[in-house]
Amino acid sequence: MKKGWLMILLSMFTCLTNIRAQQKHYKPVIEPCKCPVEVDSTIKTRCGYLIVPENRKKRNGKTIKLPFIVALSPNPHKRKDPILYTAGGPGGSSLRWARGAARHAIIKDRDCIAFEQRGTYFAQPRLWTDDIVQAIQESYRKNLDKDSMILVGVQRSKKALEAKGIDLSGYNTDETVADIDDLLITLNIDSVNLLGGSYSGGLMLAVLQHDPARVRSLVLDSPLPAFVPIDEDEPANFNEALTIMFRRCEKDSVDKTLYGNLRQRFRDYFTAIGNKTFYIPYLEKGTTDTLQVAYTRNELLNVLVNTMSDYSRIKEVPYIITEMIKGHHAVYMKDVLDGIFNNGGFASGMRISVYCADQTAYHDESILRQVYNVYPYMEGYHINDVHRQICDCWKVPPINPKTKQPFYSNKPALLADGEMDPACRPLYIDRIHHYMPNSQRLLFTNGSHMVLGGREMDTMVRAFLDNPFQPVIPQQEGVIAY
Structure with a gap:
């Protein structure tokens, strides 16, 4: 009788294996290569390309090459569950993380894998052209409508990428999740710890949703879950972070003349300049003719958003606001224009493809109009560089x-965020915790977007990875575990 049941089970297993093989109409391949990024010479590495279909929904045989770096732990008794990292953005490059991992204590226990997402910097192909940047530069040189010129650049970039035979519909979170699945299977990894931040925090949750059996734990820094409508949330997120900053400024500042009632003064000023155009003389590097460059409150809001996102500069924001209210824009606009004319980055083709497929396709424009009713000083401002148009x-x-749907999981996770994060609010780690009751949260009260790094990586993250079901004890002031 037992033998009969054994044969039935073997038959069922063979059947399921054959079904899965039939569903996957390709075989991922690893091609060894020289490491695109140099890692500490004391650390051994394994580098290669994962070769997979560009679009798994199309059986045209077209493949892409995605590089990865395995930084090998020198510990002869290392754990068999490596750490897999991939960058946020979307569109950020991941491989340089391996260089940092080699200097941190986490490599003493586990191998560290950096995986480059499709379409990003070291991937083949890379979804980048200069068309959008050039169109933005032209808009400032000739004082043309910025949003219209961005669309001109987007059209040119799309045409250029497609002329190379690139299928833009193959670049999204679903395909990247399948890439990571293929990488783990091909490297024979049965247990893995996932590390991601911002967009890739949500990406790692999608990996867990796709193949929970293979995931041991997750470390998510300022994560953006796929179920969050960031297009609709982000203006409110920015304002929530500003409100916390204004409250602290009101409490801590001794100069009440300069900083008193700053929240209302900010709102009044940025509402009042909504239809105004300002001009600044600007000499582009390598030219001799000074331009009179037009700008609006959108550029000023960009300065504030970018500064709020940099934890090392958050304390400057109140002063910057007081200067802007006085009309002292020049020093900030010069930095903006220097960045633009120094081939300052805009959204890559990868970022556009992912945001359009992941977010804007599910975005409700009427909700965004509700947000503008609450925050009228942001109407017409695209806080995200990828939007509906x-x-x-x-x-x-x-x-x-x-x-896009939330899901429940009993996997352990370490969730971290900054209280001053203007993009992905701590609300998001609370929402993830709702669905993942074995997760624990770290709030960096003076932090902004992306808070895990340096010493925190060496202590709290390593402690979590060693015992993911045990509470992590913060080793520094200003970090609240809950």
Whole structure:
């Protein structure tokens, strides 16, 4: 009788294996290569390309090459569950993380894998052209409408990428989740710890949703879950972070003349300048003719958003606001223009494809109008560089609706965020915790976006990875564990 049941089980297993093989109409391949990024010479590395289909929904045989670096732990008794990291953005490059991992204590216990997402810097192909940046530069040189010129650049970039034979519909979270799945299977990794931040925090949750059996734990820094409508949230997120900053400024500042009632003064001023155009003389590097460059409150808001996102500069924001209210814009606009004319980055093709498929496809424009009613000084300002008009031009299909849905899991996770984060609020780690009751949260009260690094990586993250079900005890002031 037992033998009969054994044969039945073996038959069922063979059947399921054959079904899975039939569903996957390709075989991922690893091609060894020289490491695109140099890692500490004392650390041994294994580098290669993962070769997978560009679009798994199309059986045209077209493949792409995604590089990865395995920084090997020198510990002969290392754990068998490595750490897999991939960058946020979307569109950020991941491989340089391996250089930092080699200097941190986490490599003493485990191998560290950095995986480059499709379409990003070291991937083949890379989804980048200069068309959008050039269009933005032209808009400032000739004082043309910025949003219209961005769309011109987007159209040119799309045409250039497609002329190379790139299928833009193959670049999204669903495909990247499948890439990570293929990488783990091909490297024979049965247990892995996932590390991601911002967009890649949500990406790692999608990996867990796709293949929970393979995931041992997750470390998510300022994560953006796929189920969050960031297009609709982010203006409010920025204002929540500002409100906390204004409250602290009101409490701590001794100069009540300069900083008193700053929140209301900020709102009044930025509401009042909504329809105004300002001008600044600017000499582009390498030229001799000074331009009179037009700008609006959108550029000033960009300065504040970017400064709020840099934890080392958050304390400057109140002073910057007081200067802007006085009309002292020049020093900040010069930095903005220097960045733009020094080939300052805009959204890459990868970022556009992912945001359009993941977010804008599910975005409700009427909710964004509600946000502008609450925060009228932000109306017409695109806090995210990828928005509806761009996606209407880019035209890529949405990701699977299932990927957008929250899901429950008993996996352990370490969730961290900064109280001053203007992009992904601590609310998001609370929402993840709701669905993942074995997770624990770290709030960096003086932190902004992306808070795990340096000493924190060596202590709290390592402690969590060693005992993911045990409470992590913060080793520094200003960090609240809950």
